[in-house]
Amino acid sequence: MAEVTLLTTRGLCRDFDGLRAVDDVDFTLETGEIHAIIGPNGAGKSTFVSLLSGRLRPTAGRVIFDGRDVTRLPAHARVRLGIAYTFQITNIYTSMSVAENIALAAQSRLSPGLFGRGGVGPRITEATQAAARAVGLTERLNARAGDLAYGHQRLLEIAMGLALSPRLLILDEPTQGLSDAEIAGVTEVVRQLASRATILLIEHNMDVVMALARRITVLDRGAILAQGTPEEIVADPAVQAAYLGDGA
Structure with a gap:
């Protein structure tokens, strides 16, 4: 079955007081996949997904969701279109x-x-x-x-x-601070959710990433360092040097 693109970015950038946190990112997310974004601390992961969800406006570039340019839409409007973003820090009442x-x-x-x-x-x-x-x-x-x-x-x-009822569910560090047993439970929940929504996963735990992701994008200093299958990412020398080799 041919893949159907759900979301793309083109030339996406975000600056903070002269610092470029997201740097000219071209990204594609296919419908129905679990796609992981990894990278060192400060690589721009949370900033990038905040641009996708509408919590931040880009300095330059475009965000296309289901064929529609949503670059200027605020977060609440994107929620109505089917983009849900759970935060890195638990956000409950x-x-x-x-x-x-x-x-x-x-x-x-x-x-x-x-x-x-x-x-x-x-x-x-x-x-x-x-x-x-x-x-x-x-x-x-x-x-x-x-x-x-x-x-x-x-x-x-x-x-x-x-x-x-999202079409795209963005999970930002869902296993952060959890015990091994809790991580296993959350991992299984995310695996089951993939039948209901496309999952974009930001995660430091590489065991979780390898267990869930079909494709991985590696960010470093706000730019894409590598993209590919889990096997391709693990074998990539540049990824080893920038991220995996430091014990992260």
Whole structure:
């Protein structure tokens, strides 16, 4: 089956006070894949995905999603088109329940500003339950989010992304700070989610990257150093020198 391009960037750049954090990046993401972005600290990974999600505006270049130029669209408009971005630092409402957190995300998609009106309430409930089920949080829907173990908080964040019914789900360091057992659980959840959405994964844990990614892009100093299959990336001398060889 021929690959279908979901997202591309052309000449994408972002400057901060004269420092170029993302440097002329041409990138392609195919529908249905798990694509990992790796690189040393400060390589521009989070800045790059913030440009994709609309949290930041590029200094130059274009972002094309499903054939549409979304370069100037803000984040909330991109969410409506199907781009969801879960943050590197857990972004949940700790005083609210798991269900309430997920429902807020579902509301923003199904009925922004009109929670529960016009017969939308049952649809929000259905979306909340489906997202919780997908990440294994059904038994914790009534729990206070702030009382969850850190690993379950990361799963809640993923569930909130899923409640947006994304075509593209961007996961920024989903296993950061987790135990080995928690990492295994999150890895399996992400693998299962690939049947529902295209996954763009920013991750330092190379065991997780190798277990999940079909293709990998390596960023270094804001530019693409290499792109390819996991096997090609591991064997690339430039990647070894810049990243893999330093024990990261």
